[in-house]
Amino acid sequence: MEPITFVVGESKSGAYETVYRQIDALLSGESDAIANLANSASVLKYSLNYVSWVGFYLLRGEELVLGPFQGKPACVRIRLGNGVCGSAATSRRTILVPDVEKFPGHIVCDPDSRSEIVVPIISNDVVRGVLDLDSSSVNAFDSVDQSNLERIAAMISRKVFSAR
Ligand code: SME
Numbered sequence: 011m012e013p014i015t016f017v018v019g020e021s022k023s024g025a026y027e028t029v030y031r032q033i034d035a036l037l038s039g040e041s042d043a044i045a046n047l048a049n050s051a052s053v054l055k056y057s058l059n060y061v062s063w064v065g066f067y068l069l070r071g072e073e074l075v076l077g078p079f080q081g082k083p084a085c086v087r088i089r090l091g092n093g094v095c096g097s098a099a100t101s102r103r104t105i106l107v108p109d110v111e112k113f114p115g116h117i118v119c120d121p122d123s124r125s126e127i128v129v130p131i132i133s134n135d136v137v138r139g140v141l142d143l144d145s146s147s148v149n150a151f152d153s154v155d156q157s158n159l160e161r162i163a164a165m166i167s168r169k170v171f172s173a174r
Contacts, residue, residue: 036053037169044077047066047166058143063119073088074139093117095140099139110124125147126142127143143155
């Protein structure tokens with residue numbers, strides 16, 4: 011397995027501090043949702059090099075629909091309750107999947123994906139979508155990813171969805 015490394019900072023926490031500040035700066039003063047989600051996905055993808063795909067699925071009725079992302083083309087529509095994304099949206103909780111082959115119902119978008127973390131984005135108590143990260147390594151994500159991605163999702167919720 012390839013060693014897990016970070017583009018910025020000396021540790022995963024350090025990398026996330028830089029990511030948080032970059033996203034905060036990019037979103038300040040801009041209210042366009044697509045632009046803000048696209049820049050957020052880009053910062054995450056190019057700062058954490060154990061991530062093979064990162065993007066947003068946005069709630070549209072009873073479905074999640076693919077939003078801004080970085081990585082290979084992905085499935086467009088996921089029904090609530092389906093896959094890791096649909097389960098995170100329904101349970102309103104982060105789902106960390108150390109090995110996608112062991113998650114029943116996991117939806118394969120990229121056959122190289124081996125682990126995944128999905129964080130719901132909730133604004134005014136309403137689920138707006140999810141933030142999804144994939145890695146081609148098993149066990150790529152841990153509690154440091156979870157706490158930092160939840161903090162980033164909360165910022166995105168405030169800056170992108172509460173402003174509407
Ligand atoms: N694996 C996800 C589908 C989305 S892709 O990973 C980009 C899931 O099971 O919901």
